[in-house]
Amino acid sequence: MTAVTEAPAWPARTGASRAAAPLSLLRLLRIELRRNSMPWLLPLIAVLFWFDSYRPSASVPPLYVLRTFWNLGQGHTIIDFGPFVAGVAAWMGSRDGRRRTADLVTGTAWPRWTAQLATWAATAIWAVGAYLVFVGVMFAVYATEHVQGQPPWWWVAVGAAAVAAFSAAGFAVGAYWPSRFAAPLAAFGGFLAMVMSSQTGFHDTSGWALILPTNSNGNLQPDSGMLYPYLPDLPIARVMLLAGLAIAFLGLTGLPRAAGGLRLRQIAAAVTVTGMAAAGTGIGLVTTARLSPHGIVIPALHDAASDRLSSYTPVCGQAAGRPVCVNPAYRSDLADVTTALAPLLAEVSGLPGAPVRAEQIPAVYDSADGQAGQAMTITGQPPVLGLPLGALGVRGAFGWTSAEVDGQLRLLAAHAFVGGGAGTGTLAQQAVEAALLEGAGVPFASQPSLRTTVGLPSWARPATGNTGGHRHGPPAAAGPVYAAARRLAALPAASRGAWLTTHLAALRAGQLTLAQLP
Amino acid sequence: MTAAVQDPAAGAAPAPVARGRRSVLRLARLYSASRRIPVALALLAALGLLLWSALNWRWSIAGGPAAQDFISLTVEAGAASVIAVSTHGPFGEVERATGRWLPYLRAGAAVALTAIAFGALAAAATGGSLPGGSLALLRNLAGLAGLGLLGAAALGGAFGWTGPLAYLLVTEVALSGHPTTPWIWAARPPHDLGGALCAAGVLVAGVVAVTVFGTRDSGRRPAPE
Numbered sequence: 018m019t020a021v022t023e024a025p026a027w028p029a030r031t032g033a034s035r036a037a038a039p040l041s042l043l044r045l046l047r048i049e050l051r052r053n054s055m056p057w058l059l060p061l062i063a064v065l066f067w068f069d070s071y072r073p074s075a076s077v078p079p080l081y082v083l084r085t086f087w088n089l090g091q092g093h094t095i096i097d098f099g100p101f102v103a104g105v106a107a108w109m110g111s112r113d114g115r116r117r118t119a120d121l122v123t124g125t126a127w128p129r130w131t132a133q134l135a136t137w138a139a140t141a142i143w144a145v146g147a148y149l150v151f152v153g154v155m156f157a158v159y160a161t162e163h164v165q166g167q168p169p170w171w172w173v174a175v176g177a178a179a180v181a182a183f184s185a186a187g188f189a190v191g192a193y194w195p196s197r198f199a200a201p202l203a204a205f206g207g208f209l210a211m212v213m214s215s216q217t218g219f220h221d222t223s224g225w226a227l228i229l230p231t232n233s234n235g236n237l238q239p240d241s242g243m244l245y246p247y248l249p250d251l252p253i254a255r256v257m258l259l260a261g262l263a264i265a266f267l268g269l270t271g272l273p274r275a276a277g278g279l280r281l282r283q284i285a286a287a288v289t290v291t292g293m294a295a296a297g298t299g300i301g302l303v304t305t306a307r308l309s310p311h312g313i314v315i316p317a318l319h320d321a322a323s324d325r326l327s328s329y330t331p332v333c334g335q336a337a338g339r340p341v342c343v344n345p346a347y348r349s350d351l352a353d354v355t356t357a358l359a360p361l362l363a364e365v366s367g368l369p370g371a372p373v374r375a376e377q378i379p380a381v382y383d384s385a386d387g388q389a390g391q392a393m394t395i396t397g398q399p400p401v402l403g404l405p406l407g408a409l410g411v412r413g414a415f416g417w418t419s420a421e422v423d424g425q426l427r428l429l430a431a432h433a434f435v436g437g438g439a440g441t442g443t444l445a446q447q448a449v450e451a452a453l454l455e456g457a458g459v460p461f462a463s464q465p466s467l468r469t470t471v472g473l474p475s476w477a478r479p480a481t482g483n484t485g486g487h488r489h490g491p492p493a494a495a496g497p498v499y500a501a502a503r504r505l506a507a508l509p510a511a512s513r514g515a516w517l518t519t520h521l522a523a524l525r526a527g528q529l530t531l532a533q534l535p
Numbered sequence: 536m537t538a539a540v541q542d543p544a545a546g547a548a549p550a551p552v553a554r555g556r557r558s559v560l561r562l563a564r565l566y567s568a569s570r571r572i573p574v575a576l577a578l579l580a581a582l583g584l585l586l587w588s589a590l591n592w593r594w595s596i597a598g599g600p601a602a603q604d605f606i607s608l609t610v611e612a613g614a615a616s617v618i619a620v621s622t623h624g625p626f627g628e629v630e631r632a633t634g635r636w637l638p639y640l641r642a643g644a645a646v647a648l649t650a651i652a653f654g655a656l657a658a659a660a661t662g663g664s665l666p667g668g669s670l671a672l673l674r675n676l677a678g679l680a681g682l683g684l685l686g687a688a689a690l691g692g693a694f695g696w697t698g699p700l701a702y703l704l705v706t707e708v709a710l711s712g713h714p715t716t717p718w719i720w721a722a723r724p725p726h727d728l729g730g731a732l733c734a735a736g737v738l739v740a741g742v743v744a745v746t747v748f749g750t751r752d753s754g755r756r757p758a759p760e
Contacts, residue, residue: 069708201616201696
């Protein structure tokens with residue numbers, strides 16, 4: 018009797034009973050993981066990943082930022098994964114409806130939405146896990162190929178979030194349309210969305226389109242991951258969008274009456290709204306983005322610590338007796354750079370303002386010239402030649418020959434020496450520049466075609482005038498500038514050196530005319 | 536007496552030929568219902584409408600040859616996916632044991648749906664200028680449908696869409712590199728024999744695989760659930 022009165026109305030919650038719910042959920046997840054369809058498609062995705070994501074990157078110079086520009090920057094890893102994941106998720110999401118088991122599972126201990134979330138979670142775990150493994154293997158292969166710089170981890174996180182979002186979107190399609198045709202609809206819909214997004218990403222350099230994970234504008238350009246860190250602002254906004262979409266789609270699957278009780282559906286509605294709010298916030302944030310020298314900056318997300326230059330011990334070589342120092346990531350280019358610069362440094366040796374050394378400087382993000390071909394600089398006392406190698410010709414890129422790369426580096430160094438700055442320069446500066454290039458082994462006849470090569474700043478391109486240079490090839494090395502340059506180059510070296518010593522200051526100040534050249 | 540012989544009384548058993556024709560029609564109807572072929576036909580019509588809209592209103596994607604052909608190629612791959620997914624059978628082993636007509640039904644449905652898909656897309660192509668014309672459409676659709684059927688045989692009917700989608704992805708990448716292999720038939724001119732032979736070969740292989748072996752979920756081998 019006493020025992021009966023002392024007994025509680027409800028059994029006390031013991032530690033074991035409290036642990037039972039999560040344990041049964043884990044058990045459910047384990048079953049779903051074992052019965053999931055995603056592993057069946059992983060071999061096919063692996064082949065496509067190799068073909069579309071790794072293979073094109075293998076021909077690019079061994080710098081992480083260049084190797085991953087195609088596969089992570091332009092979102093090809095997502096294109097390889099996303100549509101297939103969406104299709105499989107749609108198939109898994111439509112399972113109860115296809116098998117007419119919705120009523121059956123409604124009567125089980127867990128609400129239907131919870132069980133559906135376990136199915137989705139298993140699909141997402143397989144998909145995201147496989148994505149991370151495939152990217153990890155690709156980076157491991159890069160490591161064996163001595164790829165330099167830091168991997169862009171934030172872009173890997175964006176890819177993982179995108180795969181999760183595709184899985185949630187596909188799952189929602191399957192849950193709402195339980196048909197065998199839901200899977201191809203979700204897969205092709207996802208593929209179409211990715212390709213359209215790629216097209217938008219190619220030409221939109223600002224505004225909302227920056228949120229698209231296929232948009233490579235303003236990110237993943239040299240020298241990120243080498244001379245300064247990758248800016249995480251844009252990837253964070255993209256993760257917000259993709260995670261928000263995933264949450265919103267999952268919330269949608271909990272809205273139908275069959276998903277659970279009123280309270281559960283209210284929670285699902287709140288989840289949907291939260292996801293949409295996160296996605297909207299991500300889009301809103303990128304509309305405030307601006308291009309900084311180191312990439313896209315979003316003021317609300319920006320950490321000033323990300324702007325610091327990376328510290329490193331440079332590796333140095335010699336060109337015409339002067340040290341040339343570069344970031345260790347560019348070690349393999351050092352010999353080419355010294356070979357290219359040596360004739361020009363020898364040509365200007367002993368002249369006022371001639372650089373006593375050359376050092377690599379960070380290439381800056383620049384939407385105007387598509388970031389390619391930035392000018393060299395000569396600064397400081399004693400003068401130092403600054404080499405923005407990240408924005409200059411690197412052997413192997415764009416199919417350049419070594420003669421073209423050498424010519425580009427000499428042209429930019431000569432341009433900096435005559436004080437041409439970030440423009441064409443005066444006619445006198447152009448003439449002296451041409452004469453110096455002739456002396457450094459770039460003949461007058463080949464200079465116009467050198468100036469048309471990809472990778473040089475727009476100011477380097479020759480003025481075509483009425484010759485229609487682009488239609489009929491580069492213009493000939495003729496005209497008053499080349500005539501003056503030929504006269505200067507024809508002088509004996511001592512006379513030319515003496516004239517330059519006397520007139521270099523006026524030349525750099527832009528005060529000389531062509532008529533004043535000897 | 537003669538009249539009575541020629542006009543059997545109501546309720547008598549129908550003649551064997553008529554009974555056989557009726558049972559074949561019934562079998563075909565039941566088979567098409569089990570494969571959701573009415574829904575597949577509706578989807579093919581919708582894809583035709585999509586292609587017509589794209590051509591009529593000149594939807595285009597900026598870029599090279601891959602981009603120019605992209606919309607029509609995607610619609611063709613979508614149609615091939617519908618054909619492939621319609622091979623999915625829900626009955627498995629039970630269905631295999633019921634009679635000898637199943638392979639003929641599989642082959643007939645695959646070929647008929649491919650022909651209907653071509654007809655729908657060719658009709659839709661009147662909405663504008665289809666890249667490569669009807670000949671390229673026939674070649675691309677045939678090859679893609681073959682890949683879908685091969686995918687259905689390998690992975691199961693429900694996953695037959697993976698073949699056309701994978702090929703679309705490969706083509707999109709390969710087109711930007713000016714491929715010369717006839718296996719990327721979408722990059723070849725409409726009258727190219729090599730591309731046509733490859734596409735036709737893939738279609739024949741797909742139809743044979745589905746006819747002889749069935750889809751993976753037909754009870755012979757385990758398939759994704």
